[in-house]
Amino acid sequence: MSLRSAENTSNKIEKETDSKCLESPKYTCALGGALAVITNIDRFVPIIHAGAGCGTNQMLSFRSGGGNQGIGYINGMITPSSNLSEKEVVFGGEERLAQQIRATIDLMDGDAFMVANGCIAGMIGDDIEAVVRGFTEEEVPVAYVNSSGFAGNTYLGYEETLKSLINQLTKEQDIVKGRVNVFGFVPYQDIFWRGNLSKIGNILRGIGLDVTQVIGDFSGLEGVRRMSSAELTIVVSPWVGLGPAKLLEEKYGIPYLSFPNLPVGPQDTTEFVRLVSKALKLPARRINKYVQQQERQAYYELDIAGDVCAQFSTSLPIAAVADSATAVGVVRFLANEAGFTPTIVVINDDPPEEVRETILSRLNDLRANVKPKVIFEVDNYELNKHLATAYYRVILASSQERFAAQEENQIHLSISYPAFERLVVNDTYAGYGGGIALLEDFMTKFIMPY
Amino acid sequence: MKEVLLMAKFEYKKVNIDNDTSPKREDSMGSIKAYSGKVSELLDKVNTGNPLEWHNRSFEQASQCLLTQTVNRILTIRDSALIIHGPVGCAQGSYGYREIYRNVPIQLQRPNFQLNIISSNLTEQDIVFGGEKKLRQAIETSVQRYNPKSIVIATSCASGVMGDDIEGIVESMQPDIEARLIPIHCEGFRSQISQSAFDATAHAIVKYLVKPPKKKQKDLVNIIAPFSVTWADRVELTRLFTKIGLRPRFIPDFASTEELFEISEAAVTAPTCPSYGFYLQNALYEKFGVPFFREPAPLGIEYTEIWFRNIAKYTGKEKEVEQLIKEEKAQVLPQLEEFKKTFKGKDSSIFVSAGQARAVFIPKFAAELGMNVAAVNTLELDPFIMEELQSVYEQIGDFEVHASDVQPFEQSHMLNRMKPDLYTGCPFMGLYKRDGSHVRNHSFRSDFSIQSNQFAFKGLLNYGFIIQRALNNPSLNKTLHEKRPAPYKKWWYEQDDILAYARQ
Numbered sequence: 001m002s003l004r005s006a007e008n009t010s011n012k013i014e015k016e017t018d019s020k021c022l023e024s025p026k027y028t029c030a031l032g033g034a035l036a037v038i039t040n041i042d043r044f045v046p047i048i049h050a051g052a053g054c055g056t057n058q059m060l061s062f063r064s065g066g067g068n069q070g071i072g073y074i075n076g077m078i079t080p081s082s083n084l085s086e087k088e089v090v091f092g093g094e095e096r097l098a099q100q101i102r103a104t105i106d107l108m109d110g111d112a113f114m115v116a117n118g119c120i121a122g123m124i125g126d127d128i129e130a131v132v133r134g135f136t137e138e139e140v141p142v143a144y145v146n147s148s149g150f151a152g153n154t155y156l157g158y159e160e161t162l163k164s165l166i167n168q169l170t171k172e173q174d175i176v177k178g179r180v181n182v183f184g185f186v187p188y189q190d191i192f193w194r195g196n197l198s199k200i201g202n203i204l205r206g207i208g209l210d211v212t213q214v215i216g217d218f219s220g221l222e223g224v225r226r227m228s229s230a231e232l233t234i235v236v237s238p239w240v241g242l243g244p245a246k247l248l249e250e251k252y253g254i255p256y257l258s259f260p261n262l263p264v265g266p267q268d269t270t271e272f273v274r275l276v277s278k279a280l281k282l283p284a285r286r287i288n289k290y291v292q293q294q295e296r297q298a299y300y301e302l303d304i305a306g307d308v309c310a311q312f313s314t315s316l317p318i319a320a321v322a323d324s325a326t327a328v329g330v331v332r333f334l335a336n337e338a339g340f341t342p343t344i345v346v347i348n349d350d351p352p353e354e355v356r357e358t359i360l361s362r363l364n365d366l367r368a369n370v371k372p373k374v375i376f377e378v379d380n381y382e383l384n385k386h387l388a389t390a391y392y393r394v395i396l397a398s399s400q401e402r403f404a405a406q407e408e409n410q411i412h413l414s415i416s417y418p419a420f421e422r423l424v425v426n427d428t429y430a431g432y433g434g435g436i437a438l439l440e441d442f443m444t445k446f447i448m449p450y
Numbered sequence: 451m452k453e454v455l456l457m458a459k460f461e462y463k464k465v466n467i468d469n470d471t472s473p474k475r476e477d478s479m480g481s482i483k484a485y486s487g488k489v490s491e492l493l494d495k496v497n498t499g500n501p502l503e504w505h506n507r508s509f510e511q512a513s514q515c516l517l518t519q520t521v522n523r524i525l526t527i528r529d530s531a532l533i534i535h536g537p538v539g540c541a542q543g544s545y546g547y548r549e550i551y552r553n554v555p556i557q558l559q560r561p562n563f564q565l566n567i568i569s570s571n572l573t574e575q576d577i578v579f580g581g582e583k584k585l586r587q588a589i590e591t592s593v594q595r596y597n598p599k600s601i602v603i604a605t606s607c608a609s610g611v612m613g614d615d616i617e618g619i620v621e622s623m624q625p626d627i628e629a630r631l632i633p634i635h636c637e638g639f640r641s642q643i644s645q646s647a648f649d650a651t652a653h654a655i656v657k658y659l660v661k662p663p664k665k666k667q668k669d670l671v672n673i674i675a676p677f678s679v680t681w682a683d684r685v686e687l688t689r690l691f692t693k694i695g696l697r698p699r700f701i702p703d704f705a706s707t708e709e710l711f712e713i714s715e716a717a718v719t720a721p722t723c724p725s726y727g728f729y730l731q732n733a734l735y736e737k738f739g740v741p742f743f744r745e746p747a748p749l750g751i752e753y754t755e756i757w758f759r760n761i762a763k764y765t766g767k768e769k770e771v772e773q774l775i776k777e778e779k780a781q782v783l784p785q786l787e788e789f790k791k792t793f794k795g796k797d798s799s800i801f802v803s804a805g806q807a808r809a810v811f812i813p814k815f816a817a818e819l820g821m822n823v824a825a826v827n828t829l830e831l832d833p834f835i836m837e838e839l840q841s842v843y844e845q846i847g848d849f850e851v852h853a854s855d856v857q858p859f860e861q862s863h864m865l866n867r868m869k870p871d872l873y874t875g876c877p878f879m880g881l882y883k884r885d886g887s888h889v890r891n892h893s894f895r896s897d898f899s900i901q902s903n904q905f906a907f908k909g910l911l912n913y914g915f916i917i918q919r920a921l922n923n924p925s926l927n928k929t930l931h932e933k934r935p936a937p938y939k940k941w942w943y944e945q946d947d948i949l950a951y952a953r954q
Contacts, residue, residue, distance in 0.1 A: 018573040021588035022538065023595075024548075025569060029539025048512060051607045051638035053519070054539070055512020060878050061542040074937045076878035078858050079512040089611055089639050103509035103951060107859065109939050119537060119608045120639060123577060149537035150577045150608055381595055400545070403552045420549045 017350050017378050024380040026348045026398060026417055027189060029149035032058040033157020034116040036066075036187035037165075038145075039075045042220035045110035046074065048081035049097050049128065050118025054149075055081050065399075065418025066188025069425065080104040084120045093126045101135055101142060111221045112169070115144040116161070122148025141221070143168040154189040155240050155349065162214070162244035169221070170228040172252060178280070179210040179226070181233040181248070183241030184325065187215060189349075191419045192326075195428030196262065200236060203431055207273060207282060207290050228252045232279055236262060236272075237325040238355040255279070260358050262329030265337050265435030266298040298432040302337065305439050309338060312447055317341045319390055321383065321397035322416035323349035326429075328362045330396055330415060333435040335366045342372035344390040346397075348416070350378050394442055413442040465733045467657050470617055471634075472649035472729060474641035476504070481643045481832040483855035484952040486864075489826075489839055490848045496836055509951040513856045514829075515638030516647035518543045521604040523677050524634070524651060526551055528706035529599040531566040531592040531629075535585050535614070536606025541569035547677070550896045551704075554681050558898060559688070561706070566596045572608050581614045589623055589631065599707035600630040600659060610637030620658075630707070632658040642855070643830050645725055648676075652730035655702055655710065656737055663715040663738055667697075670712075671761055672719040672740070674727030675700035678805055680894045682903035687748070690778070690906060694770035696761070701730070714738035718764035720757065722747045722905070723807040724834040745838070747905075749811035751779065751786075754906050778907040789914050795872075795921045796820035801865060803827035803875030804891065810838040812874060815913065817846035824870040825850035827861055852948070859938055863948045872920060883931045887924040889917060 017025075031050060035058050038046040048054055059076050063069055071078060082100045084093050097115065105113060113135075117128055128144050135142040145164040147157045162183065182200055185193040194216045201211040212219065212226045219226070233248055233256035235241040245256035257279050263272040270291050277287045318340050320327045324347045334340040345363060356376060363374055373390065377383045380400065387395070387404065394411045395401055399420045405412035414422045415429070415438075429438040463478050475481040484505040485492070496502070517534070522544035525532040534541040544567045554560035568591060570584040585603070592601050605616060620631045634654040636647050671691065675684065684700055691698040699705060701713055713719075719731045719742040731742035743760045746753040755775050762771040799822040802812045806828060813823040823846060828835060831853045839851065850868075854860045858879035865873060865884055873881060874889035882888035894902040903909045947953075 014575060017571070018575060020571060021533075021584055021591055022569050022571045024541070024545055024567050025538050025571065027538065028542050029537045032539050032542070051515050052510075052513035052642070052644065053515025053517055053543075053638045056514045056518040057539055057542045059512050061518075061546055062539075064546050065542070071878055071880055073935060076880065077512045077856050077876070078880050078937055081510055081512045083510045083513055083642070084607075085639050085642050099508045100510065107509055107939060107942055107951075108937055109935070118539075119577075119606075120611060123608065123611045149539040150572050150574055152573075153538060399549060418545055418549075420546055 015350065020379065022379045024400065025153075025378050026380070027153040027155065028058060028062045029154070030147040030152045030157035030160065031116055031118045031149050032062045033154035033186060033189065034145050034147035034161045035059065035079070036154065036189065037158055037161040037215055038114045038116060039072070039079070040187050040215040041224060042218045043073070043111040044220065045104060045108045045113045046079055047101060047104050047113060047115045048079060048118065049093065049100070049115050049121045049126070050081065050084060051120055052081065052083040054118045055079060063188050065420050067191035067419050067422055067424030069188065074108060074110065080108060089120060089124060092124055093121050094131050097126065097128065097131050098134060101131070105135070105138060105140060105142075110140065112140055113142045115142070116147045117144075118147070119149045122146065122151065141169060153350065154186055158186040158189070158240065159243035162241070163247050165214070165224050166227060166244055166247050166251065169224050173229045175231055175254070176210065176229045177231060178208060179212065179230045180204060180276075181212045181227050181230045181245075182236065183233060183245055184235045184237035186240060189417050190323065190326065191414070191417055191422065191424045192428045192430070195424070195426045196430045198426070199428045199431040199434065203269065203273065204234075204276065207277060207287055209280070228254070230254050232256065234259065234276060238358050239351050240325070240349070260325075260328065260362050261332060262325045262430050263434075264329040264429050264438065265333035266295045266432050267336055268329065268332055269432050269434075270295065294432045298436070301433060301436045305436060305443070308443065308447055309439065311450060313443065314339050315341045316394060317343045317392045319344045319346075319387060319392035319395040319397065321346040321348060321387070321395070321401055323347070324351050324359050326416055328359060330429060330438060331363060331372065332366065333438070335368045335370055337435060338439065341368070341370050343392050344373045344375070344386065346375045346377055346383050346386060348378055348383065351376070396442065411442060411446045413445065462732065465653070465729065465736050467653065467733060467737055472646070472653040474646040475643040475649065475832065476641060478649070479832045481645070481830045483642055483830050483853060484949060485831050485851065485853040486860070486948045487851060488848055489843050489851045492851055493836070493840055493843060502831055505949070505952040507857070507952045509859070511857055511859060514644040516636035516640060516644055516650060517604055517606060517638055519644035520647040520651050521602070521634050521636045523547050523703055524602050524604070525565050525567055526703045527600065527602065527710065528561060528563045528704070530602060530707055531568060531596045531598040532602045532604065533568045533570060533585070533588045533592060534604050534606065535570045535572070535581060535588065535609045535616075537572045537608055538569050540606045541567060553896060553898065555898055558681060558685055564596070566592065566598065568592055572606075577608065577612065580612055581609050582619060585614065585616070585619055586623065589619075589627070593627055593629060598629045600632055603631065603633040605633070605635055605637050607638040610639065630659050645830060648726045649729035651702065652733055656730065656733040659707070659710050660714050660734070660738070661711045663712070665715060666717070667712070667715045668717050668765060669696050670716040671696050671698050671765065672713050672716040672734070673698050673700050674719065674721050674723065674730060675703055676723060676726045677703055677895055678892070679722050679905065680902050681898050682894070682900050683905040683909065685900070686903045686906055686908060690774060694767050694774050696765055696767060714740060716740055718742060718761060720761055721745060723805060724838075725806040725832065728834065747807040747811065749807060749905060750815055750910050751782070751907060753811070782907045782911060786911055786914070789911060790819060793819050793914065793918060795917060797822065798871035798921060799824045799868070800872040800874065801825050801827070801868060801870040803861060803873065805829070806835050806838070809835065810842055813842050813849065814845060815910065816917070819914065819917070823849045824868045825852055825864060827852040827854060827864070827875065829853065829855050859942065860948050862938065863942060866943050872917065880937065882927045883934065884927055885924065885931060886927065887920040888927055889920040
């Protein structure tokens with residue numbers, strides 16, 4: 001059989017993890033990542049072009065792990081899907097896809113439609129672009145993304161989908177001063193994506209900017225089209241979202257900046273604000289005033305939690321297992337401003353080699369005199385081996401680590417995928433108040449009368 | 451009796467254990483995934499010798515495949531490792547099951563063991579060169595890491611399209627490996643009836659794992675128990691079996707590898723869901739002579755009595771079983787009568803969307819409570835459920851039947867037309883967003899309170915309370931129905947044909 005030479009995967013770098021089998025890797029496939037984006041653009045209707053079970057795996061299982069975020073509008077088992085069978089494997093799935101797109105446009109109430117394909121379509125070589133081209137006369141746009149499961153993980157699916165949206169639905173337009181795109185938050189993969197986006201958006205609006213986040217708000221197709229009118233793209237991650245950010249630069253000359261971690265608590269949030277302000281040359285007085293106000297409130301709140309932290313958690317050893325942006329963000333706050341001792345940090349989003357130095361540097365310049373052991377590990381078995389030899393009292397990780405923690409009577413809080421035991425809608429640890437929110441969530445699990 | 455007539459029409463194909471896997475149910479049973487109509491018409495049709503007609507849909511929604519339906523739950527086999535031979539996305543479905551299990555309280559007899567899942571992580575390179583290298587690596591890694599007694603290999607669409615020689619790998623590696631290798635063919639595209647995976651799983655377990663009996667164990671009863679038999683159900687059934695001096699062995703989920711070795715020695719294999727268990731029962735009977743009975747499931751008083759009396763026949767426990775029935779009924783019946791008297795849902799209606807065992811039991815129980823059964827929705831129709839529907843029809847009269855392979859848009863059409871007071875089915879389909887109430891369903895699998903037991907005598911009462919409470923408060927459903935948009939265009943509800951997309 002022929003492997004489809006898709007432009008968006010042909011120059012993919014073979015990664016070390018590609019050559020290994022993995023115990024419970026903490027991400028899903030590209031299709032899951034693509035659907036995570038499409039289903040969270042308001043009134044976008046996804047069309048899965050894959051086997052029948054990809055629906056259950058990506059729309060149900062993956063999302064249960066992603067903070068149990070339910071179906072909302074068009075999502076879950078409602079999602080249109082071509083459910084490829086033996087016949088299509090033999091004769092091709094293009095006819096079935098055309099039929100499915102036609103019916104979906106007729107039946108489902110949406111402003112735009114987007115096909116995301118799975119492994120079968122990618123392997124048998126369905127020409128999805130050609131099928132979609134047959135629908136250019138429709139009143140509603142029909143886009144597509146090549147998201148074969150074997151092509152990569154959630155993060156690839158996220159980036160490829162944003163790139164497809166940029167390539168297929170945006171055009172050159174006037175840049176609007178003060179308008180910014182925000183990338184880097186992958187729905188479900190980042191269980192706090194919604195709250196994170198909303199908090200980062202509020203901060204940026206607070207310094208006078210106009211924010212395009214595309215997913216998780218009501219901007220819909222309009223929001224997608226707005227991407228090409230931004231003055232700057234802000235990537236809140238050392239690597240996730242750089243792909244579409246670079247594409248916007250290439251295509252429309254929109255510069256981008258990357259803030260290497262989730263800004264948790266006042267110190268990093270101020271650093272984030274100042275970095276953005278510098279890039280956009282925002283008036284210093286306005287920014288200083290904003291920072292001053294926010295920091296006053298944030299440190300007032302930390303002061304309230306200060307007594308109980310001093311009593312219970314001074315220098316307490318902590319472990320973190322999460323994607324690079326989240327892990328680095330929470331560890332920096334806890335070490336730099338709340339007095340904890342990070343002992344081990346496991347980064348499990350498989351960041352590209354070239355950004356690992358950046359990630360390490362953010363954990364090596366902690367204000368406190370502590371240097372956590374930093375591990376890049378995707379495989380759950382290896383990850384647990386590292387944790388078993390580390391000492392910690394609090395572990396901020398995925399729900400999979402809670403059993404080992406419980407057996408040792410250690411405190412566990414799910415902050416990363418999968419979080420099967422947590423319902424997350426608006427929760428976030430980002431921003432000036434994010435550190436306090438984090439303290440509230442895990443301190444609650446072990447403080448007692450004293 | 452009409453039931454016998456139906457039985458006579460369907461010839462069960464013999465299990466051919468030498469084949470790599472079981473046939474798909476479209477072929478072996480004539481299962482269909484699209485139907486809508488009155489049960490009386492359906493039964494007339496089948497009883498006059500007409501086969502069920504297959505329809506494809508030109509519009510479909512997300513569904514299940516052979517892997518997601520069954521095989522990723524097989525990780526609960528103790529001392530085993532599960533290899534999901536596909537890209538990482540295929541392994542997602544197994545993570546949640548692992549956590550459900552780990553949450554079972556230890557005081558509820560959770561055996562202490564690890565659940566091991568490996569994704570062979572097929573990537574672009576493997577798609578070009580074939581996935582066999584990665585599968586070998588996954589098997590070796592499983593052995594090194596977990597030292598398991600068995601290794602289940604679940605195939606995927608990707609491995610199937612590539613044509614990886616799974617049997618060849620098993621044959622070449624098995625001699626050097628102590629753990630039993632159990633390949634299950636659950637390529638997602640192989641069958642459009644995802645229940646085909648029940649058979650594929652059973653086929654592999656009997657072919658590769660179960661050993662010939664050394665002796666017969668007269669007190670050992672195999673109980674077919676998929677995951678929908680909740681932990682509280684297991685605890686309750688175990689209590690009842692202990693009272694009559696028998697040992698229940700729930701298979702295959704949660705059984706240990708060594709327990710599965712010897713299920714050929716059991717006195718009988720008892721069902722909980724005919725659709726799930728028949729192939730396993732049949733294969734154990736044909737290969738090792740373990741007798742079985744196919745129905746009923748131990749749901750509700752009447753069925754539970756029949757179920758235990760059937761077991762008594764094969765174990766010689768007639769006296770003990772009669773005593774058990776007497777004792778349990780003496781405890782439950784007065785409470786049930788009391789409940790019926792105070793039940794406020796008389797004359798309300800229920801729409802049942804469930805797997806085969808519950809799709810039959812819930813309507814009967816609802817009718818007993820004085821409720822109207824609006825419709826029964828199942829994933830598929832096959833000869834098993836025909837027989838069951840016949841008996842429900844004889845007991846409670848006519849109702850609508852809908853087979854939809856999930857497909858919320860069709861269920862939504864029906865709910866909109868019938869406006870039942872209660873809907874029991876899976877969430878994640880948006881179907882609770884309407885004026886009526888929703889009865890929670892699958893969450894009992896991860897609810898380890900004793901009140902989540904629905905099987906056997908006491909389970910009936912628990913289910914009654916669940917219905918009662920659901921009827922009392924539909925506020926979430928109503929609120930979301932009123933305040934949030936519906937995904938389907940209006941025309942869908944304005945035309946009458948629920949199968950409009952299944953006519954082509």
